Amino acid sequence: xxxxxxxxxxxxxxxxxxxxxxxxxxxxxxxxxxxxxxxxxxxxxxxxxxxxxxxxxxxxxxxxxxxxxxxxxxxxxxxxxxxxxxxxxxxxxxxxxxxxxxxxxxxxxxxxxxxxxxxxxxxxxxxxxxxxxxxxxxxxxxxxxxxxxxxxxxxxxxxxxxxxxxxxxxxxxxxxxxxxxxxxxxxxxxxxxxxxxxxxxxxxxxxxxxxxxxxxxxxxxxxxxxxxxxxxxxxxxxxxxxxxxxxxxxxxxxxxxxxxxxxxxxxxxxxxxxxxxxxxxxxxxxxx
Numbered sequence: 001x002x003x004x005x006x007x008x009x010x011x012x013x014x015x016x017x018x019x020x021x022x023x024x025x026x027x028x029x030x031x032x033x034x035x036x037x038x039x040x041x042x043x044x045x046x047x048x049x050x051x052x053x054x055x056x057x058x059x060x061x062x063x064x065x066x067x068x069x070x071x072x073x074x075x076x077x078x079x080x081x082x083x084x085x086x087x088x089x090x091x092x093x094x095x096x097x098x099x100x101x102x103x104x105x106x107x108x109x110x111x112x113x114x115x116x117x118x119x120x121x122x123x124x125x126x127x128x129x130x131x132x133x134x135x136x137x138x139x140x141x142x143x144x145x146x147x148x149x150x151x152x153x154x155x156x157x158x159x160x161x162x163x164x165x166x167x168x169x170x171x172x173x174x175x176x177x178x179x180x181x182x183x184x185x186x187x188x189x190x191x192x193x194x195x196x197x198x199x200x201x202x203x204x205x206x207x208x209x210x211x212x213x214x215x216x217x218x219x220x221x222x223x224x225x226x227x228x229x230x231x232x233x234x235x236x237x238x239x240x241x242x243x244x245x246x247x248x249x250x251x252x253x254x255x256x257x258x259x260x261x262x263x264x265x266x267x268x269x270x271x272x273x274x275x276x277x278x279x280x281x282x283x284x285x286x287x288x
Contacts, residue, residue, distance in 0.1 A: 029276050031062040037280065039068035039287045042258050046071040046091040046267035047279060048232070061086035063276065067283050073232075073267035077119060080126045091265040092169065092204070092230060093123050095131040099173065102136030104146035104182050109153040116168065117160050124164035130230055130265075132204065133170050135183035135192075146182045151195045161200035169230050171204040174212040184213050186220045193227035202229025206269070211236045211248055218256040225260040233282065234270040241270060241278045242285055254288040 039045070047064060049057060049072050057079055061072060071089030083090045096115025101108055116131065123131055135150060154168070161168050170192070175184040183189050189203045205228045211217060221228070235246035242250045257266065266286060272278030 029063075031059055031066065034063050034066045034276065036066045037068040037283060039283065041068075042288060043254050043286050044071075044263075044265050045069045045283055045286055046073045046089070046265045048073040048267055048269040049075060051269060051271060052276075052279070057082050058086065061088045064088065067276075067280055068287070069283065071265060071267075073265070073269070074132070077122060080123075080128060084127060089265075090126070090128040091267055092130045092132055093119070093128040095119055095133055095168075097134055097136075099134050099178060099181065100137040102134035102182075103150040103153040103170075104136040104138075104141060106149055106152065108136065109156065112153060113157050116157055120160050120164050120166045120168075123166045128166070130167045130169050133168050134173075135170060135181065137180040138182050139180065141182075143182060143188060147188065147192050147195070150192055154192075154196045154201055155198075158196065158198040158200055162198060165200070167200050167202055167229050169202050169204045171232075172206055172209055172213075174209040176212055177209075184209075186210060186214065186224050190224045190227050203227050204230040204232065206232040206234070207248060207250075207253060208232065208234030208236050208239050208270070217248065217253055221253070221256045221260055225262065228260075228262065230264055231257065231262075231266040232269040233266065233286065234268075239270050241273050242268070242282050243278075250285050251288055254286045258288060 046069055049060060052060060061083055064072060065088060071091035072083050073092045074094060075083055075090045076094045080090050097112050103112060119131060135146065138146065157168060170183055170189060172183050172186060172189050173181045175181045193201055193203055207217060210220065233242050235242045236248055268282050
């Protein structure tokens with residue numbers, strides 16, 4: 001996946017750039033200038049690196065560790081060692097395929113399976129527990145056919161995922177921003193996960209995306225807790241800070257996640273208004 005392309009797309013839709021609203025002096029804080037946070041740890045927090053693109057990854061890992069996080073999200077294979085060398089977890093690794101071209105088309109399966117079967121053993125060796133995947137866009141296909149096609153492809157991949165104990169995680173995205181994307185509701189994703197029927201296939205429940213598509217966040221977390229394997233945060237509207245300026249009340253959402261028995265990771269994926277100060281506040285908000 002080319003996350004850079006994704007960033008440009010979202011930024012264009014939102015009418016902003018990733019770093020345009022950041023306070024550059026805040027963004028430029030060094031590791032030594034960061035005041036360490038002590039967290040409860042009921043939520044194992046991580047953060048998507050692309051949201052803080054100008055900070056070198058090695059330094060960013062050290063900052064995240066001081067802020068009480070356990071890992072960094074959406075990292076490509078070439079950078080996995082950098083995260084590991086900082087005693088941090090790659091909480092979600094980038095895989096094969098792309099957002100528009102995923103498992104919902106049979107003609108994509110051979111290439112996708114080849115790509116994932118190559119990277120899953122490497123992920124296992126490097127301690128990367130999760131690899132992301134996508135449904136693909138509809139392109140005129142009805143959702144039921146797309147679901148069945150995804151089942152066919154993913155079932156072929158599950159023996160490898162199960163052998164190496166690496167989770168393949170399909171991201172749920174809103175199709176208002178990601179036009180035509182198929183996996184745009186929790187019920188569709190839940191039906192897929194239950195038909196695949198493997199403990200190694202789960203959903204990435206992006207709270208921002210699902211708030212845009214369907215709302216009812218806490219009830220969805222309760223109803224689909226058995227098939228959710230990863231969470232992303234983000235404020236709505238605009239995928240900005242998860243603070244009092246937006247419509248999702250994250251303390252209640254985080255409490256629902258804890259109550260569901262979830263033991264995985266919650267990764268922040270928002271465009272910060274105030275650089276690392278925004279990230280610090282997000283960690284504190286989610287530390288329930």
